[in-house]
Amino acid sequence: MTFFRSRLAAAWLVAAGATLAAPATMAQDLELSIIAPAGAGGGWDSAARALQEVMMSTGNARSVQVINVPGAGGTVGLAQFVQGAASSPNQMLVGGITMVGAIITNKAPYDLTAVTPIARLTGDPLVIVVPASSPYQTMADLMEGIKSDVERTIWAGGSAGGADHMLSALVTQAAGQDPAKVNYVAYSGGGEALAAMLGGQVTAGISGYGEWQGQIESGDLRALAISYPEPIEGIEAQPLKAQGIDIELVNWRGIFAGPDLAEADKAALEQAIAQTVQSPEWKELLAARGWSDYYAPSDEFTAFIASESERVKSILTSIGLAE
Amino acid sequence: MSTPTAKGLHKPTLVIGIALFALAFITWRDASAMQIRATYGMGADAASYFVALFLAVMGAGHLVAAFRWQDDPGPTDWKAVGWVALGLASLIAALWFGAGFIAGSTLLFVFTARAFGRRAWLADLALGFVLSLGIFLLFNKLLTLSLPMGPLERLF
Amino acid sequence: MESLAFLMQGFGTALDPMNLAFAAIGVLLGTAVGVLPGIGPALTVALLLPITFKLDPGGSLIMFAGIYYGGMYGGSTTAILLNTPGESASVVTALEGNQMARRGRGGPALATAAIGSFVATLIATAGLAFFAPMLVKVAIQFGPWDYFGLMLIAFVTVSATFGSSPLRGLTSLGLGLWLGLVGIDQLTGQTRLAFGVPNLLDGIEVTTLAVGLFALGEALHVASRHLFSDEKPIAIKGSVWMSREDWKRSWKPWLRGTAIGFPIGALPAGGAEIPTFLSYTTERKLAAKPEEFGQGAIEGVAGPESANNASAAGTLVPLLTLGLPTSATAAVMLAGFQQYNLQPGPLLFVQHPDLVWGLVASLFIANVMLLILNLPLVGLWVRLLKIPLPWLYAGILVFACMGTIAANPSVVELMMLVAFGVLGFLMRRYDYPIAPVVVGLILGPMADSALRRSLQMSLGDPMILLQHPGSAIMIAIAAIALVAPFAFKGLARFRQDED
Known part of the structure; x- marks a missing residue:
């Protein structure tokens, strides 16, 4: 039991140190709590915990606590954050493109203009695959198939209205078909969709590259294209753009602070995050998790969210999930 | 029955x-x-x-x-049901108004014990408090899982 | 027999004294946390996972195996003793297990659960070691139509939990189906019955419903009755151990439970609940004394508990071979693998055979340890029931509420828990069975998605359900199971009239 006693003692020491310390103004004195608006094990949860790990190990924050507030594509966590974190210098929220979509489809009470974007962190490519037994060898073959029979081109991917669904609509549109006609079968996640792909029940599938990497490398699935704007080292499949299809869709994640944040506090958080993402520890972690660096500072991120919201809304409208 | x-x-x-x-x-x-x-x-x-x-x-x-x-249904002791309900309501209220997990759980313990006929309020209060405190320390410190905080919890 | 050589090598690693100690700690911690009411295996593993990160990959994986199996086992203890299943797969165990505990036979109930878990896990882990790659090829051929057929069979078998009145049983089931509608529909994004409450958009959490109906409902019910009833729970009557008859009645259900649990657990969307329902019904049908069901029949604990544990080992098949987590627990385990840059999937067995076989060997060892640790504990657990009633129920309520808030720190979730508690109380008061509500909540959405996915793939043609042999056979079985009892009853009445 000494293991626990020492951990407990360490926790006491941290707590005692915290009460003695002056209010947090310096980055390395930050005591943060990060809300992951999803349950344990999901993408936002792992992003929040990754940030926790690196911010503490690089000394950019004294303590970081991750709180899970799951629900409705992150909109439950967002609403709680908007109400509870106003002008707070030590609370942050993780979010991403799925949240942008969920805000629109769920008609959520708050959108991302209610919070203060601090930085865009990661952006992962989506991959379009077909089963190894599929007659489609290239992206052009798949586009041809969609063009000739949009109904029987069955897609598998994550839940309705998510990034996977959006990409299937964009591809269908690029093939000259009505995106409202896309036959998209939603599964609870990349896993179940994977089983449908391997069982040959669907024509094509979409998921985060990392999730299906094993099957792509073993040859059970054939990757036709990725949705990233540029080629990525270590991924054989080429971007849609490089294959003459003008589509890009990145599954980005970013970090936000509460509404009405004082300029000095905002600067402190921006600095802490900027130093964290430039650290070798962060780069190592990205490589280990198979995440791609997609860092953008606050101003650029704010503008990006505005344009991304517009784009997501128009895609969802074309599918019939928003008006 | x-x-x-x-x-x-x-x-x-x-x-x-x-x-x-x-x-x-x-x-x-x-x-x-x-x-x-x-x-x-x-x-x-x-x-x-x-x-x-x-x-x-x-x-x-x-x-x-x-x-x-x-x-x-046979005879029902509505008073006892009421005590348990009061205990549950206290826990909800404690979390709603930010009094924290320990206070809420202690009340839940005391009122439930009362529902089953206990009248030793002080002893139950002490027992409920020790139990809740133990759970809180176990979860928040050892397992780093955040149970709702209140003024009492911030002391630890 | 290349696998056997690898497995021996795995045992070599796992039997190192230090690693044995890690396994023992894992089993102990897993059981200790898993035994808390309202905390199922998924949460147990999630809570204890960070501890394993502090060790080297080998040791951590071994401790991890201990935690996983320990958490699985701990869940059944509270279901049997306190009627508070910590997860949906223990709901069926609670049905007969708690009845046994009330009659002073908690010891044999816990023992048959422990030994049944051991037997099931032993066989299923062996199945995992030798047949995983083969099984998974069959499993991925399972289309949505096949899942729909499986759901239909499960639905029909639920009637075994209905109790005396079909009307009340069906009403309970309907209530569960209704609760299953709540939230965003996964296939279309359409919201059903959420009434603008954001916390309802993700649907009703099965654990919240189960803990509310069982633990809180039970506490309210007992509170309303204890003045008028002499029926106090009896801690121990007769031996704490299983009698010769208990053994005789248990061994077949253990094996049947395993045979049902492992293959269904290995399906990418099979889950752990359906095998427990199927096993319960099977045992009831085959029991020498079916009238004992509902009054504490040991077969009703031995079968479902084995099925539950066999399916837990089954879920490791798609997890290790496809990287496909099919349960919340498996999803957390996946996160554990990724911590060491291991991506479960088709290449895992090829790239890291040492780790995979080390894990499989650890699972065997954890299983043995679990039995050694838990059989002596049975006597101790049973004494829990000797705690005076006021403190026992006060403690149950505190732990049940804590489990819910710990998993989701929201007042709304707690209110839902209390509302389900009141519902559970009223249902007990007016003699409505509880289990069908949980069954409806679990099966309803699964059947809905499976049917609609089938129809989406066939562009709306219902014949797709009959065109695939697998689904056609399962639908036929369900139909026969539904009609047969009525036909037999009619036949029996007809014969009686003739006499």
Whole structure:
């Protein structure tokens, strides 16, 4: 039991140190709590915990606590954050493109203009695959198939209205078909969709590259294209753009602070995050998790969210999930 | 345990039957207001209509059953139920108003013990507090899982 | 027999004294946390996972195996003793297990659960070691139509939990189906019955419903009755151990439970609940004394508990071979693998055979340890029931509420828990069975998605359900199972009339 006693003692020491310390103004004195608006094990949860790990190990924050507030594509966590974190210098929220979509489809009470974007962190490519037994060898073959029979081109991917669904609509549109006609079968996640792909029940599938990497490398699935704007080292499949299809869709994640944040506090958080993402520890972690660096500072991120919201809304409208 | 009542209208069964109809109606209304249609196959409303129909049939069954012989639940100690309910309400209130997990759980413990006939308030208060404190320390410190914080919890 | 050589090598690693100690700690911690009411295996593993990160990959994986199996086992203890299943797969165990505990036979109930878990896990882990790659090829051929057929069978078998009145049983089931509608529909994004409450958009959490109906409902019910009833739970009557008859009645259900649990657990969307329902019904049908069901039949604990544990080992098949987590627990385990840059999937067996076989060997060892640790504990657990009633129920309520808030720190979730508690109380008061509500909540959405996915793939043609042999056979079985009892009853009545 000494293991626990020492951990407990360490926790006491941290707590005692915290009460003695002056209010947090310096980055390395930050005591943060990060809300992951999803349950344990999901993408936002792992992003929040990754940030926790690196911010503490690089000394950019004294303590970081991750709180899970799951629900409705992150909109439950967002609403709680908007109400509870106003002008707070030590609370942050993780979010991403799925949240942008969920805000629109769920008609959520708050959108991302209610919070203060601090930085865009990661952006992962989506991959379009077909089963190894599929007659489609290239992206052009798949586009041809969609063009000739949009109904029987069955897609598998994550839940309705998510990034996977959006990409299937964009591809269908690029093939000259009505995106409202896309036959998209939603599964609870990349896993179940994977089983449908391997069982040959669907024509094509979409998921985060990392999730299906094993099957792509073993040859059970054939990757036709990725949705990233540029080629990525270590991924054989080429971007849609490089294959003459003008589509890009990145599954980005970013970090936000509460509404009405004082300029000095905002600067402190921006600095802490900027130093964290430039650290070798962060780069190592990205490589280990198979995440791609997609860092953008606050101003650029704010503008990006505005344009991304517009784009997501128009895609969802074309599918019939928003008006 | 239960005593059969005389032949006649069995009120609880009747009320449950009406409640089932109400539930069926709400479900049907909800289904008919759905806007997103499935492009292929069945939409999300199909299951709602099915459940609404199912509940309505059950409701009708209850209306028929209400006129048959029915067992009545035995005597009920409503005071005890009230104490437990008060305990649960205290926990909800403690979290709602930010009094924290320990305070709420202690009250839940004390009131539930009272429901089962205990009157040693102080002893139960102490026991409930120690239990709640133990759980809190176990979770927040050892397992780093955040139970709701209040003024008391911030001391640790 | 290349696998056997690898397995021996795995045992070599796992039997190192230090690693044995890690396994023992894992089993102990897993059981200790898993035994808390309202905390199921998924949460147990999630809570204890960070501890394993502090060790080297080998040791951590071994401790991890201990935690996983320990958490699985701990869940059944509270279901049996306190009627508070910590997860949906223990709901069926609670049905007969708690009845046994009330009659002073908690010891044999816990023992048959422990030994059944051991037997099931032993066989299923062996199945995992030798047949995983083969099984998974069959499993991925399972289309949505096949899942729909499986759901239909499960639905029909639920009637075994209905109790005395079909009307009340069906009403309970309907209530569960209704609760299953709540939330965003996964296939279309359409919201059903959420009434603008954001916390309802993700649907009703099965654990919240189960803990509310069982633990809180039970506490309210007992509170309302204890003044008038002499029926106090009896801690121990007769031996704490299983009698010769208990053994005789248990061994077949253990094996049957395993045979049902492992293959269904290995399906990418099979889950752990359906095998427990199927096993319960099977045992009831085959029991020498079916009238004992509902009054504490040991077969009703031995079968479902074995099925539950066999399916837990089954879920490791798609997890290790496809990287496909099919349960919340498996999803957390996946996160554990990724911590060491291991991506479960088709290449895992090829790239890291040492780790995979080390894990499999650890699972065997954890299983043995679990039995050694838990059989002596049975006597101790049973004494829990000797705690005076006021403190026992006060403690149950505190732990049940804590489990819910710990998993989701929201007042709304707690209110839902309390509302389900009141519902559970009223249902007990008016003699409605509880289990069908949980069954409806679990099966309803699964059946809905499976049927609609089938129809989406066939562009709306219902014949697709009959065109695939697998689904056609399962639908036929369900139909026969539904009609047969009525036919037999009619036949029996007909014969009686003739006499």
